[in-house]
Amino acid sequence: MPGILSLALRSAWNRRTTLAFIVAAMVLATILLLSVTQARRSLHESFSQAVNGTDLIVGARGSNVQLLLYAVFHIGDATQNMSWASAQKLARHPAVAWSIPLSLGDSHRGFPVLATSQAYFEHLQVGHGELLQFSQGRMFNDVYDAVIGSEVAQRLGYAVGQRITLTHGAVAMPGAAHADKPFRVVGVLAPTGTPVDRTVHITLAGMEAIHLDWQAGAPLPGMHISAEAARRFDLTPKTITAQLLGLKRRSDVFAMQRAVADEAAEPLMGVLPGVTLDQLWELAGRGEQVLMGLAWVVAVAGIAGMVATLLASLQARRRELAILRAVGAGPWEILALLGLEGLGVTLAGMLLGVLLTASLLPLMSAWLEVHYGISLAGLSLDVTSVTMLALLLAGGVLGSLIPGVCAWRMSLSEGLAPRV
C-alpha cells in the first residue's frame, strides 16, 4: 500500500493543473462553510456578552427586538422615550438591585453618544460578568465630561484631555452640531468586545444641557444658551430612551416584568434580554439557513466537480492502469489509487480552506467592526465546525469512491491491453 501512495502522489503531480482547480473548489467550499458558522457563532456570542448580567430592559411599549437592538446595540430605529419619573419609580422598586438609565440620539463622528449615570460603570457587566475597566482616566463627573470606548479612542486617536463636539442625530448633518458646548474626554475604557467599545458616554445632565436651546430636533431660532449658562438650569432629564435593571433575585424577573407592564403613568414594557435575543436569532435564522444552504450547495458542487474530473481522467488513464495491472497491481490497489487521489484532493482543499479562513476572519472582523460595530472571534474549531468539516470530508471520500469503484470494475473487465 505505501507503494500505491507514492505512485498516487506522483501520478497526481503529473496532472496537477487539473487537480489544482478541484482543490480550489474544495477550498472555497471549506471557507464558505467555516466562515458562515464562525460568523454566526461569534455574532451570537458577542451579542449575548453585551447583555450578560442585565435582567430586564425597560422602555416604551413597542417591539422588544427593536428596543434591545436600539438601547443596547445602537442598531436600527429609535424607540419611543420613557419618562424619567417612571424610571426613577422603577429604580426604587424593592426587587431592583441597580438600574442604569440610557439616553441615545446624538453621535460623534459616526460613533453613538450614550448619556447615562455613574451606575453604568458600577453595574454594567460585559463579557462573562466583568465590570468595565478604565485603561486611562476615570468616570465622568462634570456636565461636560465624556468617557469613550476603546475603539473610539483607537480609531480617532483620542486620549484623556481631548475636546470633542457632539452632533445631533446619528448621522452628521450640516447645522446639527452642538459645537457651542464642547465635551472633554476624562476616561478611556478597556476593550470589551461589546458595543461599549464604540460608544461615547456622557452624563444625563450633559445630554440635557446640549439640548436646552433645541426643540424638535433643531436649534430654537434666536435663542442661545452658552455652555456655562447652561449649568445654572435644572439639568434633570425629562425622558430617557431605556433603562437596564438588575434584580436582587433573578427569580423575581417575571414579577418585575409584570410590575413594569402595570405602570399606570405610561405604557411600558420590560424585556428579558436572553429571550429577546433568541427571538432575534429566530428572525435571523432564515437568513442564516439560506447562507448555510448556499455554502452546502458550493460544497456539493465542489465534490461533484471532483467526481466528474476524476471520472473523465479515468478514460485517459486506462493505459496507466493497464501498466499497473500488468506489473501486479490488484483491482483493490487500483481502487485505492483513485480513492487516495480524491481523498488527497479533498484533504488538501480542506486544509487550505481552514488556513485561509483563519487568516480571512480577522479581515472580515475588521470590516464588520467598522460598519456594524460587531467583532468576530478568531477561528475556533468548535463542535459545529468540526462536524461540518467531517461531513465535507465524508462527502469527499464517498465522492472519490465513485471513480475508484469505476476503475476497480474496469480493471476486472479489462484484458491485457486496454480496449480503447
Next chain:
Amino acid sequence: MTEEVVIRIEGLRFAWPGQAQEGGALAVPAFSLRRGEHTFLQGPSGCGKSTLLGLIAGLQQPQAGRIEVLGQAPQSMAGRDRLRAELMGIVFQQFNLLPYLSVMDNVLLAARFSTARRLHAGADLRAEAARLLTRLSLAESLWRKSALHLSVGQQQRVAIARALFGRPPLVLADEPTSALDTANAQIFVDMLLEEADADGATVLMVSHAQELAQYFRRTLDFASLVQGEGGGEAACRES
C-alpha cells in the same frame, strides 16, 4: 519434469461478457510451453491472441479448463495478481511506461508489487536496474529522464528491462514490435531473446509479423491452437 513446463493449458474456454452468444468464444484444447522454449505465436490481429495472453497473465478467469503457470493455477483474483507480479514480465505493443516516472523508476515498478521480484533482483535494486538498462544499450543519461523523452524503440527496450527485472521465469509480449520499423523490430527481438536467455526467462510473444518468426525456437500458428466455436474464422473478433 513438471517444473520444466512454464505454461500448461488444458481445455480452456473463454468468452467476453455478451460474446458467447455470437459464437466468438476462445477455445484452446491444449498448449504447453517448456522452459527456454521461446515461442512465437503468429496470427492475424483480432483473433484473441491478446485475450489468451490476458488469460495466462491471470487478468481474466476462464469459464472452463485450466491454466497453470509453473504448476500453479490460483482461483482467486488476488492469487492470480500475485502470480503475475512474481512470475511474469509483460511487454505491451506500446505505451509501456508511466509518464510520471523516470526510466529507472519504470524499471523498478516491477518490484513494487512483488517481494519475490525484489529478492531476486538482489540487495541493490537500482544497480540491478542499471545493469539491465546498460545491457539494453540505454545510456545512463536517459535513466533519470521521463519516459516521454525516449523514442518508441528506446521505450520498448525499457519495457524489456522491466519485464526481466527480478528474473521472472515467463515474459509475455503482446505485439511488442508493431510500433517499430523493421530494423528496430529486429533489434528489439534480438535483445529480448538474448536477455531472456541470460536471465533464464522463457518468452511467449504474439505478433502478426511473420518475418520475426525466424528468431524463435518454436513458431505456432494461432489458428491451429484455437478452436473457434463456429470453427475457423469465427474465433477472430473484429478489431
